[in-house]
Every structure is written in structure tokens, then in C-alpha cells.
Amino acid sequence: MSGAATPAAPTPATPSPAGRAAAYVRSLAPAASDYRDLRRTWKGDLVAGVTVGIVALPLALAFGVSSGAGAASGLVTAIIAGVVAAVFGGSNVQVSGPTGAMVVVLGPIIAANGVGALATVGLLAGVMVVAAGALRLGRAVTYIPWPVIEGFTLGIAVIIFLQQVPAALGTTPGESTHAIVAALQSLSTVSWPEVAWSLGIVAVVAVVMLLAPRIHRMLPGSIIAIVLVTAVAALLQLPVATIGELPTGLPAPTLPTLSWDAVAPLLGPALTVAALAAIESLLSARVAASISDTGPYDADRELVGQGLASVASAFFGGMPATGAIARTAVNVRSGGRTRVAAIVHALLLAGVVAVGATVVAVIPLAALAGVLMVTSTRMISVATIRTVVGSTRSDAIVFIVTAIITVSFDLIYAVLIGIAVAAFFALRALARSSGVHREELPGPAEPGDERIALFRLEGALFFGAAERMLERVGDIRGVEVVIIRMSQLQILDATGAQVINELIQALERRGVTVLVKGIQTRHLRLVTRVGAIASLRHQNHLFEELPPAVEHARSHVRRAAATR
Template identity: 75%
Template sequence: MKALTYASSLLPSIRDYSQVPRTWKGDLVAGVTVGIIALPLALAFGVSSGAGAAAGLVTAIVAGIVAGVFGGSNVQVSGPTGAMVVVLGPIVAREGAAAVAIVAVMAGVIVIVAGALRLGRTVTYIPWPVIEGFTLGIAVIIFLQQIPSAFGVETGESDNAAVAAAQGLSTLTLAEAAWPIAMVLVVAAIMILAPRIHPQLPGSIIAIILVTVVAELAELPVARIGALPSSLPLPSMPDLSWETVAVLIGPALTVAALAAIESLLSARVAATLADTGPYDADRELVGQGLASVASGFFGGMPAVGAIARTAVNVRSGGRTRLAAIVHSIVLIGVVYLATGPVSAIPLAALAGVLMLTAIRMVSVATVRSIVGSTRSDTIVFIVTAIITVSVDLIVAVEIGIVVAAFFALRTLARSSGVHREELPGAVVPGDEQIALFRLDGALFFGAAERVLDRISLITNVHVVIIRMSQLQVLDATGARVVTEIVQNLERRGITVLIKGVQERHLELLTHVGVLRSLRHQNHLFNDLDSAVEHARSHVQRAVAAEPEPDPV
């Protein structure tokens, strides 16, 4: 029954559109606005990935509708993104453009399974500096990838964006570079100035139209997008033979991980921009996975929730799924009505759009916040960014998390402590034979050895009391160290009393053997006064049992 209830929560419902009668006007305006903004980005990302402009356009249309209907966010807008382009570029270079659709289907299935297994909330475990370092690295790669188009040269053969850009520039001649560079500068200038004239002006569309018209009238010798289909392709099953799957399973896992991470981060950010309702992380994964599968059937790219387009959607008044659907309908209109003019767009103009988009991905204020916070966060941010650019996106996230975890464990270990305290109340003869230790913070594998050394080396006492009521974190290693402390002291004839074991730690301590190591089951106490009184009785008996000194 629970399984059926969970499964139904991952499917569309009429409740998804309960607010449409109230918000439909804002949704229509937002959908049209996002559609206009998405057009140049979809074309540019398709070209930049190597799959082609048509693949980018198809992805924006199909993924926009499918993820809009099945996803877990009311305002998420999906399609091709810069991060996905970074991953797809090397795949296209090695396996050809046809591999993109196959990878989209395979990655989509993986993401669907992740949603069904309730893995949606795992993105919350990714530290903020890792996310921002990842974003900075992606922005740098996107910018570098556009340099060949911006300068009118062929892309280098290397998989590394920086090396490929340098290889391309090595063949540069000033005569070839003049017009592409001019187009990039004009596009960037218009995109910067348009919002200052009016916030709703679509600077990228205006810039591309202007540059394309000039290029056509002047018959400039620059590379163009080229022919586009005048209708959507019919869906077909990609080649999913065992041989193909075996070759592409690695890239598919990378694409799936990236799609899941980026989509969930985008949905989480969107939920904070306005009162758009909560998002369901698991349903979002299922929706994005279905969108990738559908996109692959139409020859498109893997689908990803796009934070830039999603933010525009929210700020333009989008509040329900209708906005994302309208955005796709606008793009469908372009396919059936305007592929001729679109095919004439210079690649340098698209490069200008992506270069400025890459620059805008990086928030100077955010970078300053991270760099000005702690040294460990700064290191995590820089390491993640560098590895993203120089090695691999997923590897960068993995290493970033590992580095962040190392610093977190070090901080946690430093917060743990073992302190020797004075016995409460008035001093009684024999109290010098009692050592009272208080454990604070966390006793886990990162701090356990220090506690073991501190307590086990105690000498010249008959009783040791260990206070555990202030212990917040305890793992199996920490519990084992307590066992070793008890056993070590008891072997030396020192009685160990334990006070204040929390209920949540009792089962672990029992299972590991701490309580069995005590000399008597009554040596476990709930309050300090009783433990001290019992310790003093032990000292008195020990003193009484000592032989009288020989008379001189």
C-alpha cells in the first residue's frame, strides 16, 4: 500500500494546475518570455555540444513539456544547459553526434530509477562551496569553448577546453578573426545595455537579429548555423544494442549524475525565489529522467533543469507548470514558422550569447562571500573549480565533497574534548585517588585516539569516573575506544565508573562491549553525586586493605 501511495506521488495530478485560474495570465507572459530567451541558448548549446542546433532546439521543446508535466517543481524550465554541453562535447568527439540521443535515453532511465529509489534529497549533502566552485568551473569551460567560434577558427583536438581553445587560436589570422570578434562584441554590448533600457527587453534576441541582418545584407564571410528541420522529427528508438550500451554506460552515468545534481539544485533555488510552492525532489528526478528519454527518442540531448531560464520564468510571473509548457509551444512555433531565418544566424553571435551567459553565471558577491568565510571553504571552492576545468565535472564534485568532508571532520574532531574536573562538593580525604573525566562534543574515529591516550595514561588513582552526558556524537570507533579505556584501567586495578550515558548511545555501547568491560553492572550511573559517593567507598576499602607500614 505504501509503495502504491509513493508511486502515485511521482505522477502528475490535477492538483498541479489548481492555481492556473488565478495565475494563467502571468504564466502565459512568463512562458513567452522564457521561450524567447531560450531560443538562442538552445541553438547555442546544441552547436557547442557538437550535436547540432536542431538537437538543442528539440531538447528545449520536448524536455520543456515532459519535465513541466512530470517534474516535481511548479516553475522549473528544462532543456539543454552549459554544464551538460561540457560533458557532451568529449562524448561527441569520441563516439559521434548519434551517441548523444543514446546517452540521453540511458541517462534518463538512470535518473528515473534514482527518483524511484528516493535519492532526490541527496543533493542537500553537497556543500555550498562545492556547488559554487563547480559553477565557476563550468562558466570558465563554457567561455573557453566559445573562443574558436568567436575568433572564426576550428576547435582544437584536445578534450580539455583550455587546450582546445589554445590549439584553435594557434591557427588564427587577423583577417579571419575581425568579423567574428566584432559580432561577439556587438552581441555582448546589446545584451548588457538592453535590460538597462527596459528590464523586459530580450537583449539576446535583439542582438542576434541585428547581427544576422547585417551579416546577410553585407554577405559577411562568417560561419552560420546552417539548415534546420522545418518540423519536429518523428520519435524513433535509438540503437540500444548491448555493444552500444557497454561503450556508453560510463558517459551515461556521468550525464545522469550531472542532470540530477543540476536539476535538483535549480529546483531548490527556484523554490526560494518566490511563493511557487514546494518541490518534490524525487518526482523532479523522475520528471527529468522521462524528459531525457523523450528527448533521446526525438534525437535530442539529455534534459536538465536550467536555473537561468527557471529564474526568468519566476521573475516574469510564472507560478505553475503552464509557463514551461507555453515556453515549449513558443519554440515549436519557431520550428514550423522561422527555421529559414534562424539557419542564417552566425555562429559568432551565438558564441557572444554564451560568453556573456558564462560570465553572468559567476556571482562576484558569492565568490567574495566564500573566499571571505573560512580558509577550509576557500580551499574547497578553489579545488573544485580547478578540477572542474582541468579534469572532469563529476570528479570535481566528488573530490570537492571529499575535501569538504575532511575539513568538516577535522573541525568536528577539534570540537571534541576530554577534560579532567574537580569532584563536586567539599573535599574528602582520599579524593586525590579519584579522577573525574568529562567527554565533550564528538567521540568518533577522528578524535577517539586522543581520548584513549589522555585517560588511559592516568596513574596514582584507584577510581576513574567517565562523564558521558555531554557527549553529542558517538560512533562505533568511539564506543570501542571507551571499551579499551575500561579494559586497560581495570587490568591495572583501577575501578571505572561511567556516568550519564544517553539513551541513544546505550545500545551502541552495549553492543560494542563497554558495559561488559565494567567490573560490575552497578558501575553505570545516572547522576554524578551517586557515582562520586560510590567512588569514595571504593577508595576507603582500598585504603583499608592496604597493609600497615612496618615500624621503624
């Protein structure tokens, strides 16, 4: 009895380019799945959001003042960018807003172009970051070596500390945009005995922030310190500068200036801001994924979210935003598990703007300087520095070079140069791991074997190691046949393949027969394209196994001996 034929399963249709593009756009957009755990985690998210909001308040104020944009700009950034990045970003626990690294970049830009350029720079940078996400460049941050990240962090911490020196002394910053020079210039305008009050405020803030976690890890030391010194300064009417009047609500959105005359000189600064925003946000998201149990992050979506956050912040007069590692860590430790925690943190800050603007206005600037000085010192981990410096000599050099360039010149150049130096050492190590070894012929020795040279190539044969192989094999003398074993060669680039071609041609011109054994399939096409196979005396001089190649070499030597 014959059964009916089972119909073949339908072959899935290949998505059209438009369909793939639509699917990719959907992957970058918010989805209901972002909040699937909210019913279980909402209490923890609420507590974490309030906790992060308390921690973020003094930082938002301080970063706004330190950048030159003003305290209100820092708050607007934390509120607007905080919500937009939480909704559109690629991490469930990332908290975004103004950060110290961004302040370091924005300070010179604002000093050179005025506060009015901030919105245009933010808009341009935001669009660039969105474009980077749309082009799937999110995973590029994984190529930044650890010593570069740590050197960059150390340099940022030093600059943030130096930027607070004028406010800590109760004086005005120097004219220079260089943090070290500006800090030194501010010393010439110190006014005694008023400086004692500012330094006293900084000292009190530092002591309270350092002691609070020892009493209880959840105590918001920065808020306690600011409330304490603000109350004392107001009661005693101390002669110290304060934040000043703040708006009692969010400003109305306005379109930044987009004329070519305004945009052209800001394209370079905007590119720097965009690069920093992308790097810092992705690093923060990666740290968040490593310390939380909420799953991996989507790097491309994170860039899109952070770019949109900077664009939205620019419309409201805020600063470009990035993911904030410290606030994100507080969020995770406090129980945050969904994006709602970051949204709650932003809403809490909005409540402060609406209700407490009058109180915030009387906070001494020296208190904010103290907060950032303590924050910058906490960014420096002595244990981490010892680990990096004590790991390898090359890693120590990369770390030190990155840190020095960050402090002395430019943040983005520091990262690029740090990566370049790390790449140099990596290529050097890879070149040293490659080898060209002369081996004995397998099996019992036969007459004429001294006229045959067997070389084994292993590791990597690329532009950094190819010349050494050419010298090692090309200088061989007193042989009639050279066998090149390539089966253990792992990496081969165009330079390496061309050197093999040059080597074969040079040996053949000297009358030395070259046999090639074991070219891997993945290397064969490249070697053929550069002409190495065609340079062999005969197409039969290409072997898959060593014994036939050795036997062919011995027969060649025997024939040559018979003709002499």
C-alpha cells in the same frame, strides 16, 4: 441512568505494501492539483512563457552547436524535454532544456563516440535519473555544500567561455577534448582578416546584451543582438560561418541503438550525464522554490520528470535535459506560477522551428558564441566569490579545489572531491568541538580524593576524535578510581564505543577501577554491544547520577587505604 456505551473509533487499517507502493507511484505522477491556480494565474503564465521562450531560443541554438550535436538538437531538447519535464517534474516553475553544464559533459562524449551515440547516452541517462527518483534519492542534493556548488558553477562558466573561443575566432576547435587546450589549439588556425568579422560580431552581441537590461530589464538583449548581427551579416554577405539548414518541423521519433556492443562503452558516460542531470535539476528546483511563492518542490518527482524528459528527448534526437536556473529565474520574475509557463515556452520554440527555420539558419555562429560568452560571465558573481573565499579558510579551500578540478579534469569528480574535502573539514571541526575534561569532585574535599579522577566527555566521540580521548584518559597515573561522565556526550559511533571499551580494559588491567556515569539510553545499546559494560569490574559500576558514583569511588579508596 446509565447511558449507552460510546463505540470505539475504528482503528485505521495499516496499508499493505502494495497499497503503499501504489500511493508512492501516484505521488510521482501528474495530478490535477498541479494546475489548481491556473484560473487565477493564466495571464502571467502566458506572458512568462513567451518571455522565457525568447530568452531560451538563442541559448538552445548555442548549446546545441557548442555540444557538437547541432542547433537542431538544442531546439528539440528545449521543446520535447521542456514539455515533458514541465508536466512530470516536481516543480511548478522549473524550466528545463539544454544547459551549459550538460554541454560541457556532452562535448567530449560526442567527440569520442560521434553524434550517433547521443541518443543512446540520453536514453540510458534518463532511465538512471528516473530510477534515482523512484528510489527516493531526491534529497541527496541537500548534502552538497554551498562552496562546492559555487566552485562548480565557476568552473562551468570558465569552460563554457573557453568552448566558445573557436567560434568567436571563426576557426575550428582544436583536437583536444580539454577546453583550455582546445581553445589554445584553435589559435593556430586563425585566418586573418576574416577573424576580425567574427570578433566584431561577438563584440556587438556582448555590447547589446550588456546594455539592453540597463534600458529596460525586460528587453531580450540576446534576441536583439542576434537579429541585428544576422541582418548585417546577411546584407553585407560577411565571410562568417552560419548555423546552416534546419528542419522545418520536429523529426520523427526513432529508437536509439540498444545493442550491447553499442551500450557497454557508453554506460560510464551515461552515468556521468545522469549524475549531472540530477544534481543540476535539483539545485535549480531548490533555487526556484526559494525565489517563488508557489510552494516547495518534490525532489523525487523532479528526478522522475527530468529522467523522462531526457528519454523523450533521446527519441527525437535531442540532448539530455536538466533544469535551467537562469531560465527558471526569468520565468519566476516574469510572473510564471504554474507549469503552463514552461509549456508555453516550449510551444513558442516549436513555432520557431515550424515557421522560422529558414531565418534561423543564417544566424552566424559567432553570434551564438557571443551569447554564451556573456552568459558564462553572468554565471560568475564576484560578490559571491568574495563571500565564499572570505568566510572561512576551509570553505575557501573547498571552493577553489572544486573550481580547479571542474576546469582541469571532470565535473562529477569535482563535485565528489569537493564534497569529500568539505566532509574532511567538517569532521575535523566536529572532532575539535569534542572534549575530554578532568573535573574536580563535587562537594567538600575529602582525604583520598587525589586518588580519584573524574573525566567529562562532551560533544562527539567518533572515529575522528576517539584516539585523542584514549590518550588523554589512558595516560592518567597515580589514581585508583576513574569516573567517566557520559551524560553530555551527544554523538557516539562504533569506533568511539570501542575506544571506551579499550580504555576500560586498559585501566582495569592496571588495577584502576572504572565507574561510568550517565550513559544515555540511545548510546547504551551500542556501548553494551561492543563489550564496554561487560569490561567493568562489577555491574554496579554503572551509575545514573554523579553523587552515588563519587561516593562509591571514595568508599573504594577508603577500603584500599585500610588494607595497606
